[in-house]
Structures are given as structure tokens and as C-alpha cells.
Amino acid sequence: MYTVLECVQLGVPDQALAFATRPRGPLPPGHVRVAVRAAGINFPDLLMLAGEYQHKPSLPFIPGFEAAGDIVEMAPDVMGWKLGQAVLVHCRTGAFAEELVAPDTSLLPKPAHYTYEQAAAFPVCASTAWAALVARGDLRSNERLLVLGAGGGTGLAAVALGHQLGARVIAVASTEEKRRAARQAGADFVLDSGKADWAMEVMNLTDQQGIDVVFDPVGGDAFHAAWKTVASNGRYLVIGFASGDRPSVPANRLLLRGASLIGVRAGEQLRRNPALEPLQRQSLAAWLASGKGRPLVSEVHPFNRAARAIARLGERQAVGKLILRIP
Template identity: 45%
Template sequence: MKAAWCKAFAPVADLTVEEVAAPVAGAGEVLIDVHAAGVNFPDGLMVQGKYQTKPPLPFAPGSELAGVVAAVGEGVTGLAVGDRVAAFSGVGSFAEQVVAPAPQVFRLPDAVDFTDAAGLLITYGTSWHALKDRAALRAGETLLVLGAAGGVGLAAVELGALIGARVIAAASTDAKLALARERGAAETIRYSDEDLRERIKALTGGRGVDVVYDPVGGATSIAAIKAMAWGGRHLVVGFAGGDIPQIPANLLLLKSASSVGVLWGNSLRADPVHHAGNIAELLDHLAAGRIRPVIDRVLPLDRTVEALEHVMERRAQGKVILSVRD
């Protein structure tokens, strides 16, 4: 089969697309013919050996996909050859076939196409878990989304608005902020040239925000935490800005606030039943048209390097998808 292949932890540009041996479904696993795969920031980190986990070399990167079940391993129930599915593979999805654990494979409604499904699991799964499970965001609260034009950021904007929160989107350009408004943001902050903390004060009458959705990190995190309301919740989603913030504990103490981690993939593995329910909710919302991933671009598997670099350089507005078979 054809796959993007990482032979050593190195720059993304060193990836090759070549013929490799196809995987085989073992006990409790599902073999899937990949039609579309979502490209995510952690995929690029993993290729460079900079992610929290390092897969054994060589490997195909890529952690989410949509396609058709080609085979099921021993002990798998509820899935059959020919089923249309989305899956979280953790690794291996930038290939014509991938194996995924059965609890991480989800049947698709007929109304959902492969491209949208491939852009759903990680961004919307992360954001739904963050807002619903970790922050307990409620209708009427104020949600600040940093990096609001990226994949997880746009999902958080859309889901926050769906919950009924007042969403403030922060991004670096007017074009990115306009996209966030299209997805449900009530207010915007261009933090490339606006003081984030002061702008939040102005927009909230000095009260601050109830929840901060933070995939950015660095100094931006500290400014946002300082602008939280009493009892605020800061969601640590990632560090796309490059720096891991050192959060002074007194900032949380003074406002009876909290800062909590959000790592969706590990959460899915730890509690697959709960997260299967979350994914079912998201697929229902998608099929009904209440949410829909913003697709920045769709590229063929042969252009995996270009797709990853577009995401890693933070040029993507929404999701980048690899079209593997279509």
C-alpha cells in the first residue's frame, strides 16, 4: 500500500510517500480502507520527535481518518466489513490502509461524507470534551477562544455558541476573526496589535471571562488567565505558539480559578464508553447541520509534506484534509 513514511525523527520535509507493507487487524482491531485523513498539529510534532509520545520507527503519521471497514479482528462486535466509519488511529492514517482499536472506530450516519468526518474527531472531539466535560460550560457564560481560526479553535467557537455561551474569539488577523464570526463568535480580539487583557476587560465590563479555551500557550495564556472571572476555568489544550507557560499559582488562587489539562486521545482510551457517547452527539449534530468542520483545503496523499507544513506554520484556517482514495 502507499503511505507517507517517517523513517527517522526529522523535519517534516524529510517525509516520503512510498509503497510499504499493509497492516493486519489483530484481536480487537479494525482494518480500514482510508478515504480521507485529517491533518493536525501534533502529527507534525510526532514526525519531529517533539510530541509527548514517540511511536516506534518507521511509521506513517496521521491520527484521524474516515473510510470503509476492510476487515475486523477477533472479538470485534458491532462493526462489519463495508461499514462507513471514522476512527482515531493515533498513528498510521496517512496511508491507504490503517488499523485502529475497535473502541476508537465509529459508524458514520449516511448523511456525513468522508471529508467532513475526517475533520471531526480530533478538533470537535477535543473541543466538546474540553467545554462539556472539563469546563462544564453553561449557557449564558462567556467563553474566550484563543487561536480561534485553527482547527480546534473554530470547533470551540462553534460548539461554545451551540451550548449558548457568549463567545469571544481571539486571533491574529481580520480574515481569521471574520471566519470565527461566521462560526458563532459574538466578539473578536486581534491580539497581534490589541492588548488581550484590556480588551477582555472592555468587552466584559471588567468582569472577565468564565472559560478560556487555550491551544496557544506562552505569554498569551498568562494574559488570558489574568482576565478570567471569579471561578474561571482555563483549558490547557496545546502550545501552538511554541512556549509552555509557567502559570503562577497565585493567579488561580486569587480568583478561585482552575487550570485543567485537555488531552482527548488519552481520555478516549481511558473512558471509551463515555467518549463514544460524545462522538455520537457530535455526529448527530453534524448530520443535522448544526455543526460542520471548516475545510481549509483538501490535498492528495502525495502532498503530505505540503499539508503538514501548512498546518505547522499556522497558515490553515480550519482543517486540512488528505484525500487518500477519492
Template identity: 45%
Template structure:
């Protein structure tokens, strides 16, 4: 089979396309014939050795995929050959086949194509867990989404609206804000122009925002927290801005009566599988109702995977990027 390989840590340009043996599945795994694979920020870190997991060389990046079950391990009872599924792989999805643990696989709901399914799990799973379990977002509360045009950001905008929040989308250009507006954002802030704190004060009548969703990090981290409401919750989702991980003076949460809340959806899905399954039942229901509309903005052939990862790493993407394997 064909697979995109990382043979040494470095930039995306170092990735190569090669013929390799098909994976041998374990009793608790399925063999997935990959039709499409989502591109995510961890892919950019993993190939440079900056992620918390470092697979042995050579490895294929790619943390999520959608396709058809080609084989099932003897301990798998809920899936069969021919099922259309989406799966979280950790790595290995930028290949024609990948072995996936059965507990990381979900049937693709009727009416969802492979490309949408490949763009769904990580972004919507992360944002749903963040807003439901971690923030306990309530109807009528105000939600600020930083990096609102990216994959997880757009998912947070849509989920926040579905949960009844007033959503303020913040991004670095008018073009990106147009994408967030189309996803349902109520208010828009171009933070490349500065004045984030003042604009938030204006939009909230001086009260601040109840929940801040931050997948970006960087220099806006503290400024955003200084705009939080009493009893507010700031969600630490990721650090797409790169550079140093931001720090926060410890007196700020005290003075605001606010919480700084970490979001690690992968660990949540493993530790609380029933809650994660309930989240996806709700997400699939909202998708069927037309309330969630995943945006796949660019599609790449398998041989162009390096360009896809580089595009995301340079923050040149809106919505999700997908590699079409078949």
C-alpha cells in the same frame, strides 16, 4: 499499498511515499481502507520526535482517518466489512490502509462525507470534552477561544454557541477572525494588535471571562488568565505556538478563585468510553441540525502530505486540512 513514511525524526520535507505491505490486524482491530485523513498538530510533533508517543521507524503519521471497513478481527462484533467509519489511529492514517482498534472506531452518520468525517473526531471530540466535562460550561457564561480559526478553535466556537455561551473569538489576523465570525462567534479580538486584557475587560464590563479555551500557549497564556472571572476555568488544550511551555504564577489562581484545567481527550476517551460516546451522540445530533459545520479549508493528495503537515506546523491553516487518499 502506498504509505507516507517517516524514517527519521526531522521536518516534513523528509517524509517519503513508498510501497509497503498491508497491515496485519489483531483480533481487536479492523482494517480500514482510508478515503481521507485529517491533519492535526500532533502530526507536526510526532515526525520531529517531540510528541509523547514515538512509534518505531519507519512509521506513517496521521492520527485520524475515515473510510470503509475492509476486514474485522475475530473479537469485533459491532462492525462489519463495508461499514463507513471514522477512526482514531494514533499514527498510520497517511496510507491506503491502516489497522485501527475497534474501540477507536465510530460509524459515520448519514449525510456526512469522508472528508468531513476525517476532520471531525479529534477537533470536535477534544473541544466537546474540554467544554463539557472539564469546564462545565453553562448557558449564559462567557467563553474566550484563543486560536479561534484553527481546527479545535473553530470547533470550540461552534460547540460553545450550541451550549448557550457568549463566545469571544481571538486570533492573529482579520482574515482568521472572519472565519471565526462565520462559525458563530459573538465578539472578535485581533490579538496581533496587543491589548488583549483591556479588550476583554471592555467586552465583559470588567467582570472577566468565565471559561478560556487555549490550544495555543505562548505569550498570551498569562495575559488571558489575568482576564479570567471569579470562579473561572482556563482550559490547557495545547501549545501550537511552539517554544517554551508557558508557566503561571501560583498566586493568580488563588486571587481569582479560578482553576487551571488540563484537557487530554485521548486519555478521556480510553478511560471514560461511555461518556465519550455520549459526547459524540450529541455532536452528531448537532451536526445533523446544521449547528456544527466542519471547515475543511484545504485538501491534499497523498503524495503532498508533507506539504499539508508543513502548512499546519507553520500555522498557515484555518479550519482543518485533509489528505485525500482515495
């Protein structure tokens, strides 16, 4: 038996979640069992608990999209991994548990220079940044990249990847602490989203040429401000709506700017185009091995305080990633 954190009803975390025990089952072919040491908390966890996320698993389900731990069992057909190996796991559900069963294709090796907490903070944000900037945004060296919500885990990953790709990165964040984190992640310029004229500052920084690629996990008023900065033939990447406001743009604005408005669903993108999966795995493994853009873990919470930790994301005060440490 092992302990899991289940969503037993939809709602806010302290009402939706309860601890339970589950028996170990047999491993399907191509799967491994991982003893989880740490699990990453993401904004979609909040949405999924509330029944507002695109993927709506049947109740009860175990939330959690990413984890780090050690392989303790492997199906007979699994090759290339070994018992006791430290790994990262990216999954649709199931990370908030003492043990996790996952296909071996969802694993990445944990570098020795990463802690388990840092490793658990990597898969979701890094894969989202890669899917957006590489697969969908086609960001190129010397292009201008604007990252909204740049102090959160996903925003910081986009800043780090944009910097690695050779882009000129402008980061927008709401507090000095978040702006400092974005600067350390590789942003060339950081702006205060609380200033009414930050979009004008963006245009000044680009010599009035505008932005080639916008990475937007925020939506709301930030969307309308950022849209004013999009250059001709620019790409606006819609990642999510952390503000809670899902904006719209009149079609004539797309026409006049010759711009593209692009929706990004990182996981769904791979499911629809499996040929991208090995390329992404190779890119993320290289990113991990390089040690560049290591995730910023600002808070580590014990497993028994999981509901409170998840609720923290809704307050929009956290910098970088929040992590659950699982004994």
C-alpha cells in the same frame, strides 16, 4: 500490499517522511480494516515527527490521528457495522495510509451530508473540544467562553461546541479570514489577536466581569493576555502550545483569582477514565448527525504532497483544517 507514509527519522516533514508498502496482516479481534479516502492533518503531527509530542512511537511509524473511508473487512466478532459502510476513525497513529486497521470502538458513522474530507476533519478537533469544554471545563449555558487560536481547526470546533452549549463565545484570531470563520462557526464576538489591547476589549465585552472558561491551544503571549481576563472561579483550559512558547503562571495568581488552571489531553483522558468513552461517542455522534458546526476544510492536498501539507501547519497561516486526499 498497500502504500503508507512512514516517519523514518525525526525532523521536519520533508526529511522525516517516506512512502513505503506494507503487507496486509490478519485482523485482531474487535478490529476492522478501512480503505482510507481522506486523512486529517493536525498540529501534533508536526510535533510527533519532531519527537516533541507526548506520545513517542518507535521508528518507523505511520503518522496521522484521524481518517475517513469505507470498511472493507471486519473481524468475526465485530457487530453493529457492515462492509462498505462509510466511517470516521480516530487513532493514535496510522491514518496516513491507503488502509487502516482500527478497533471498532474508534469508529463513528459518516453522515451522508459530510464529504470524506469533512468527515476526516472532525474526530480530533471535535473530541478535543468536547474533552476540554464538557469533561474538564464543565462549560454551562450563559457562561462566557474565550477561545484563543479560534481560526484553526481545534479553535473552530471549540467555538462551535461552545455555541451549541449556550455559552457566550468570544473568539480571538490573527487574520480577518480566521475571524470570519470563527463568526460563521458561532462566535458572538471576534477580536484581533494582533491588537495589544484585545484583553481589555474582552473585559469591556463582559462588563468587567471576566471570562468563565478559556480555551487555549496557543500559549505564549496569548496566555498572559488571556489570563488577565479570567473571572473569579474561572477555568483556564490549557490545550497546547501552537506558539511554541510554554508559559507559566505564578501560584499566587491562582490564589488571588480563585481560578483553576486545567491541562487537557483528550486521548489520555479517555484512557485514564474509560467510563467517559461512551458518553463522548454519543455526544460526537449527535453532533455529527445534527450537521451543526461542520468542520471548515480550507485545503485538500494530494497524498504525494503530504510532507508539504503537514509543514503548512507550522506556518500558522491555515484556516480550519488541512486534509490529505488518499486515492
